[in-house]
Amino acid sequence: MPKAVPLSHKNILTNIRDTPLTVLSENDALIRILPPFHSFGITVTTVLPLCTGLRTVYHTNPIEAPVIARMIKEYKVSIIVGTPTFLSGIIQASTKVQLRPLRLAIIGADKCPDAVHEAFKERCPQANIIEGYGVTECSPIVSVTPEDYPKLNTIGRILPSFEYRIVDVDTGKNAGKNRAGMLLLRGASVFDGYLNYDGDSPFVEYEGKKWYRTGDLVMEGEGADGVLVFCGRLKRFVKLGGEMISLPAIEEVLSNHIKSDNGEGPVIAVEATTAEETPELTLFTARDTDRATVNNYIRDAGLSALHNIRRVIKTDEIPLLGTGKIDYRLLRERLNRDLGPAQK
Template sequence: ITSHDSMLSMLPPFHSLGLTGNIALPLAFGLPAVYYANPTEGARLAALTRRWKPTITVAPPTFLDGMLRKARPGDLASLRLGFVGAEKCPDSVYAAFAEAAPGGVLCEGYGVTECSPVISVNRPGSVLPGTIGQPLPSVRVAVVSAEGEPRRVAPGETGMLLVSGPNVFGGYLGVDADKQPFVAFEGMEWYRTGDLVSEAADGCLTFRGRLKRFVKVGGEMISLPQIESVLAAAFGEGRSEESGEQGPALAVESGEDGTIVLFTTLDITREEANAALRAARLSGLSAVARVQKLASIPVLGTGKTDYKALKASCV
């Protein structure tokens, strides 16, 4: 980032990435910033980009996708850097960004509010789509066994992500020490993210899902994000083209009885969904029990899918 850059800022300040990426970052670098208060108005954001020609933007993939789909040719040509986080970035968003901003690069990252919030990010010049990049220079990470006494897992193996560094918060107010999300490991205190990742030999991280978004079926831990990822790739990379709505086209959640439910705006049958899962060689236990058609998938103000609302509607 240089003094010649300028920023398109769309995220609300209650969003930790909005507070740091859209407010603190331009203040720290002295960047001109174009602010717009509603990140869901893709056409308006595209028009502002055409007019003011910002070079950088920070957004969850859902909001960036909405802007990309509403943009006219040339609207986003000034963007040289796009940073996305808060949810997995579909391949379709990478492709659409490359087409709309031919001189730009899209860098996916990962973070949590308790870590200020960025933990890792792909760097321009060494972007690996599908990964969340390498930890920031001041951040230490450890990928350990998710259950039992923590132990480091082998490179490429999935484990629980622990984080240590000056970005980590001091704990939740009013919460007893034994209920704080910290663990002792290798003589240090670490923040336990609750997220599963794998780490390559070069330190590049790949997000594998939230531990709480696993469901036990027949004694096996089944990853709902993995099922969702396969179905999104098979039926449109999460882009709600048929409904015309901005946001994801499908999401997967489990009912109170442990059954797996596919929520979608698309015309997908249970048989089609399970055929896609079999084609991807997922376990036979990774099977959709029922499909619920929705007008739109509920999304939080942060741009993430509202899984709590979906779980409440599992009937």
């Protein structure tokens, strides 16, 4: 069951104060398409405009890409806030003229694929993408790439009110530079705990302090700029042959070859069976393809044979949550339902 995350006024307002408001001007106009039950939507596209007086227009359905494209043109919208899935749909359903007012796309909730970056730059050469990272439990923004210092495939610097540590998943010790580790956070934007929840604590003790364990793997480079790279959610990795295999990395490779039409959303998703010793990588696809073809794409991208797809399941569509993310829970349920107990 989904967990209820109570966020206080202090949590949200601290997060807004942390946000680099210097990217905004009195001439800007924002379009809000994210639902208010999405923490990114409530903090960045609802409360922040109320606190700053930012002119904002609203549309209730983020998947109505043609309508949103027309609104951007008619209301001279300069800033859009959304997820990669929603932005991709808008790019595909729009013209350059419609998106000409845009100067900034602020993207979160998922890693923005290179293909979306490239499509946005082609459709909106005058605009930049600011990519960030956040979690609901942190109100939600944790890090953001500066507009004047965008680095592709990074999630920027941790916001000022947070303390953070990156620890090795196996040893619990400091992961060091250039090594992926679990991100731990503490600060005034971090929630106090789930509502009416009796499961495992989301907090851990480290260096004598209490930290929120994000469940996300990040990496910090050797430089002193503090810019982080998002490596993925731990639950979106599987261990095969002693190696941690990233399911999003496989999806990114395949999405460059198996593409959606007319902004309809993602047409592929990769999941794994839950067998601990030999999990099988499974491709759900709304397009016609086969194992040999997709594994050739994987090989050509330089990924090892451990990343190969073992099973392809054709589906009418890839299920999405209201936030625009793929509903992997539903895909896992289908996968486990289709398999016998010994294969799970």
